[in-house]
Amino acid sequence: MSTYQQERPGGALECLRARMADELFVSCRWLRDRIRNDPQPQNLVILDVSWASDKDMEEDYHSGHIPGARYFNIMDDNHTEMYPRNLPSAENFTSRAREAGINNDSHLVLYSKSQHGGMFVCGRAWWTFKYFGHKRISILDGGYNQWLEENGDVSTQPRHYSLMGNFTVNIQSNMRVDFDEMVQRVERKDQMIDSRASDKLNLQDPDTYIGNAINIPMSVLVKDYLIRPKEELRTYFTDQKVNLNEPVICYCNSGMSSCSLVLALTYCGAKARLYSGGFNEWRRRRKSSIL
The missing domain is CATH 3.40.250.10 (Rhodanese-like domain)
Structure with a gap:
């Protein structure tokens, strides 16, 4: 890793x-x-x-x-x-x-x-x-x-709106990877990114991450509050052996920071999906035979 x-x-x-x-x-x-x-x-x-x-x-x-x-x-x-x-x-x-x-x-x-x-x-x-x-x-x-x-105005007045919206759910199930699919993806050695902070992991112990995941903490996506320029991000990912022309699965501990990796990869034109259960689910349900 x-x-x-x-x-x-x-x-x-x-x-x-x-x-x-x-x-x-x-x-x-x-x-x-x-x-x-x-x-x-x-x-x-x-x-x-x-x-x-x-x-x-x-x-x-x-x-x-x-x-x-x-x-x-x-x-x-x-x-x-x-x-x-x-x-x-x-x-x-x-x-x-x-x-x-x-x-x-x-x-x-x-x-x-x-x-x-x-x-x-x-x-x-x-x-x-x-x-x-x-x-x-x-x-x-x-x-x-x-x-x-940038000295933007700040308000303490809540926004009042009286009309209900008409938002309608249309679930995009292809954006999400569940545990059973994750097992298959690990067996196939598909590319994955673990977005947890590096100091939270033992990079010498495969029991602390999933499959052949690359560790790219979400903190590297931002500099001085701003998202890094697209080409710079693409260079980051490529340097870390992420193939932006192939699908990527992102995970963290429980589906928070990994969403930002999905966002950044999407921004760079890659196809990324989220394992929302994250390592928290994985470590409770994994089978030793696939590690």
């Missing part, structure tokens, strides 16, 4: 990151201009998806957020010992998305206050909305921290 550890010099930032709205990442400048020109832009829904295991982030939302943003708890469902970061049920997710005023044609812009420019939680939120079939999703590059760095 290899790991990416050496920091490389950052590439040139892409023209102030003023990316178009139909791209995976949008800049703070782009969002600030949209809000300034139209405080309630049609079909644009800004979601604060901040989450923390030890803090009430909805309460934190009320203490300060991007103007017009709505709070959405991406982790609100039944979590278990086997699945401590469980995916919400389709019924739960549909109800909460509609209550947040999300329509099938809404353009979602996600941000969070989590580490690594918000990527830790935004990756999970992006993957969850994609899994449940939503199409127009962008991530605010740099998250809330970058918004503050």
